[in-house]
Amino acid sequence: MKSPDSQRGFALVTVLLLLALIMSLLVAYHSLTRIEMTTTKASMSSTRGLYAAEAGLNLRADLVRQIFEGYNRPTGTTPTNVDTCSDTNLGSGDFACAVYELQQRDVTTYVEEAAGNPTAIVVPRGEQFQNLNAQEYRYAVLSRADSPQGRPEAVLEMAFKSRLIPMFQFAAFYNKDLEILPGPTMMLEGPVHTNGDLYVGSDNRLDILGQVTTAGEFYNGRKNTDTCMGGVSVIDPVTLTGLPACSGGTTVMNQPALDAWNGMIETGVDVLTVPPPEALEPTPGEIYWDLADIRIMLDITTSPAAIQVRDPDGSTNMIDTTALNGCSAVSHSNSMYNNREGTTIEMMDVDVEGLLNCLNSTTLLGPGKDLADTSQGGLVFYVGVEGPDSATINNYGVRVRNGGELASTQVGAPEIEGLTVVTDQAMYVEGSYNATSKKPASFLCDSLNILSNSWNDANSTLALANREASDTVINAAFLSGTDSTDGVEGTGPVFGDAYNGGLENYPRFHESWSGHTLSYRGSFVSLNLPRHVDGAWAYGDVFYRAPNRDWRYDTDFNNAENLPPLSPRFVSLKQELFSRLFEL
Numbered sequence: 001m002k003s004p005d006s007q008r009g010f011a012l013v014t015v016l017l018l019l020a021l022i023m024s025l026l027v028a029y030h031s032l033t034r035i036e037m038t039t040t041k042a043s044m045s046s047t048r049g050l051y052a053a054e055a056g057l058n059l060r061a062d063l064v065r066q067i068f069e070g071y072n073r074p075t076g077t078t079p080t081n082v083d084t085c086s087d088t089n090l091g092s093g094d095f096a097c098a099v100y101e102l103q104q105r106d107v108t109t110y111v112e113e114a115a116g117n118p119t120a121i122v123v124p125r126g127e128q129f130q131n132l133n134a135q136e137y138r139y140a141v142l143s144r145a146d147s148p149q150g151r152p153e154a155v156l157e158m159a160f161k162s163r164l165i166p167m168f169q170f171a172a173f174y175n176k177d178l179e180i181l182p183g184p185t186m187m188l189e190g191p192v193h194t195n196g197d198l199y200v201g202s203d204n205r206l207d208i209l210g211q212v213t214t215a216g217e218f219y220n221g222r223k224n225t226d227t228c229m230g231g232v233s234v235i236d237p238v239t240l241t242g243l244p245a246c247s248g249g250t251t252v253m254n255q256p257a258l259d260a261w262n263g264m265i266e267t268g269v270d271v272l273t274v275p276p277p278e279a280l281e282p283t284p285g286e287i288y289w290d291l292a293d294i295r296i297m298l299d300i301t302t303s304p305a306a307i308q309v310r311d312p313d314g315s316t317n318m319i320d321t322t323a324l325n326g327c328s329a330v331s332h333s334n335s336m337y338n339n340r341e342g343t344t345i346e347m348m349d350v351d352v353e354g355l356l357n358c359l360n361s362t363t364l365l366g367p368g369k370d371l372a373d374t375s376q377g378g379l380v381f382y383v384g385v386e387g388p389d390s391a392t393i394n395n396y397g398v399r400v401r402n403g404g405e406l407a408s409t410q411v412g413a414p415e416i417e418g419l420t421v422v423t424d425q426a427m428y429v430e431g432s433y434n435a436t437s438k439k440p441a442s443f444l445c446d447s448l449n450i451l452s453n454s455w456n457d458a459n460s461t462l463a464l465a466n467r468e469a470s471d472t473v474i475n476a477a478f479l480s481g482t483d484s485t486d487g488v489e490g491t492g493p494v495f496g497d498a499y500n501g502g503l504e505n506y507p508r509f510h511e512s513w514s515g516h517t518l519s520y521r522g523s524f525v526s527l528n529l530p531r532h533v534d535g536a537w538a539y540g541d542v543f544y545r546a547p548n549r550d551w552r553y554d555t556d557f558n559n560a561e562n563l564p565p566l567s568p569r570f571v572s573l574k575q576e577l578f579s580r581l582f583e584l
Contacts, residue, residue: 049153
């Protein structure tokens with residue numbers, strides 16, 4: 001039998017061994033916890049570095065997109081791959097090294113351009129904006145994120161395509177809600193896109209023979225009333241397939257219900273960046289003003305009003321002004337009353353044939369340039385009105401007439417390649433335009449008005465019965481502002497009374513067109529509300545009666561060579577490759 005002292009000694013040794021074991025476990029736990037915390041901290045740091053580097057990629061890619069949106073092309077040199085982005089190897093221009101502070105890290109980026117840019121392509125079938133012509137440029141962006149201690153944490157590379165797609169390759173392209181709700185049968189032979197919601201219906205039949213894309217929702221029915229009209233079919237892409245029969249009121253069609261169209265109807269696509277309204281202003285630095293072949297302004301701040309030719313910096317060119325006025329191709333009138341706006345219009349009148357003759361017989365286009373100039377794909381005319389209310393709601397307008405054939409009548413005059421007419425004010429197209437020997441043509445304006453071959457200013461204040469239209473032909477793409485139903489966009493159906501007239505009333509009419517036909521081939525683009533007119537859409541005996549609408553998308557625009565000069569475009573970026581370098 002062991003003595004009590006030996007038992008106590010054994011117990012003490014056991015306790016000491018247990019304490020040593022516990023201490024070892026505590027030390028091991030502390031070590032493991034410290035390692036785990038260190039690993040977690042390193043992982044978090046690496047993750048933050050990864051996100052910072054990815055943000056750098058997106059920033060540089062977006063800068064490339066912005067350059068293209070400004071009708072420019074990125075230029076410069078890429079740093080060499082030895083000591084990249086060192087003090088003596090930074091590259092230059094749009095491809096040079098740039099450092100951003102993101103996620104408390106220094107992120108160094110630069111851009112490489114692929115050889116062979118650009119390439120003319122047709123967007124492959126199955127992709128967004130399929131079958132459209134585009135100029136495609138390929139680039140790679142590299143981005144390195146360094147920790148606050150200066151240690152590289154993530155190096156990423158992204159290869160992407162920048163596609164420039166002209167808006168006039170769409171039957172209808174809206175930067176707002178688009179409502180297509182015709183009474184008579186209507187056919188749209190090209191693609192349709194809206195950055196807002198799309199509402200469709202027809203009293204008879206509406207056929208869309210192109211891809212339909214919306215950034216918002218797709219509604220079978222009206223925006224202003226809880227009414228589903230039916231009669232709508234969309235190509236799928238082989239068979240023209242009707243939307244489900246209407247049952248009840250306006251109904252949103254979710255993407256699963258639209259998948260039966262095999263990618264020909266897509267909702268929730270990215271909002272496309274489009275030119276701002278300011279792009280049409282007569283301001284140095286704006287694209288259409290700067291690149292116009294001639295800039296003509298009606299100055300109504302003087303007495304009498306003056307027709308002036310302006311230089312790119314906005315100053316009046318007295319020599320060119322004298323030459324233009326000697327041709328009597330541009331004049332001032334205030335004899336037209338606009339019943340929709342309830343006012344007489346201070347109008348610049350442009351005789352298209354007379355102006356082309358004038359340009360052919362003078363040096364107004366500049367040294368070495370003639371009517372066949374192709375620097376912008378054809379001729380670009382900027383025409384505007386300068387007055388005390390130019391920047392706000394006003395009664396100003398530009399009217400083009402005598403443009404049945406876009407050609408000079410002078411013997412030996414060169415043939416024009418195309419013609420784009422731009423103004424930041426209301427545009428009035430009087431009589432047939434580009435009806436003979438059709439050329440690529442467009443109007444870019446604040447609002448678009450059509451007057452028939454029978455229009456007479458003297459009858460503009462008389463009852464509608466005295467303003468009877470006659471058959472008229474217009475071949476030109478349109479870009480202008482359009483009204484908003486109930487004054488709101490992108491909120492879903494409003495079920496109010498203030499209908500904007502829909503795509504079918506995009507052009508503003510001022511005559512009784514009953515029994516007469518407007519034949520139209522072109523493209524409808526609306527980027528915003530009108531900024532200089534506020535008369536609401538109205539139909540009836542005071543305002544107008546609708547024409548027979550022989551309207552079609554101009555399929556000639558499917559070939560990029562047939563697009564109007566300086567056609568507006570949007571930029572679509574498509575990522576090809578995203579990779580990470582792990583050996584840092």
